[in-house]
Amino acid sequence: MIKNLTKFFLVSFFVINLLKAERVKPEDFNQIINQKRVVVVKFWASWCMPCSILKPEFNKAKKIMSKKVKFVEYNVDLGGKPLTKYNINLIPTMIIFKNGKEVSRDSSILDSQAIVDWISKYTN
Numbered sequence: 432m433i434k435n436l437t438k439f440f441l442v443s444f445f446v447i448n449l450l451k452a453e454r455v456k457p458e459d460f461n462q463i464i465n466q467k468r469v470v471v472v473k474f475w476a477s478w479c480m481p482c483s484i485l486k487p488e489f490n491k492a493k494k495i496m497s498k499k500v501k502f503v504e505y506n507v508d509l510g511g512k513p514l515t516k517y518n519i520n521l522i523p524t525m526i527i528f529k530n531g532k533e534v535s536r537d538s539s540i541l542d543s544q545a546i547v548d549w550i551s552k553y554t555n
Contacts (some may be wrong), residue, residue: 455503457511463503465531469553470501474517474524476508482523484540489525491543492550499554527553 455463455472464470473489475482493502507514507522517526517533527535527550534553541549 453501453503455505457509457513460505460511460513461531463501464528466501467530468501469499469550470503470528471550472513472526472528473502473504474507474514474519474522474526475504476506476522479522481540485523488541488543488546492546495543495547496550496554500550529553 453463464472473485475486489502489504493500496502505513507519513519521538523540524536524538525546526533535549537549
């Protein structure tokens, strides 16, 4: 019984973490956005209520598009060059990068389907 519960918790932990977007640090930002695939970065903060509302929708979109698109989160409380370079004055803000270049941004609270539709314009 204990062994089965342990397996359940390990599998649950893995699945939950698989559905979450990767969190990126300031020093890793350029390496992440310069990938060959489309990368979506969500700028957020733990104290931001709109960010909390967007979080599950962002994670659902990740689940739908993770084979084509890399989803990452950047906590604005970390500071760093990405905030000034990309002029992040409002959160949440999502930016789509293609080949290291910003191609689109949105600061709305979108549902998962709207996020998927928005990103899909850049995945072809």
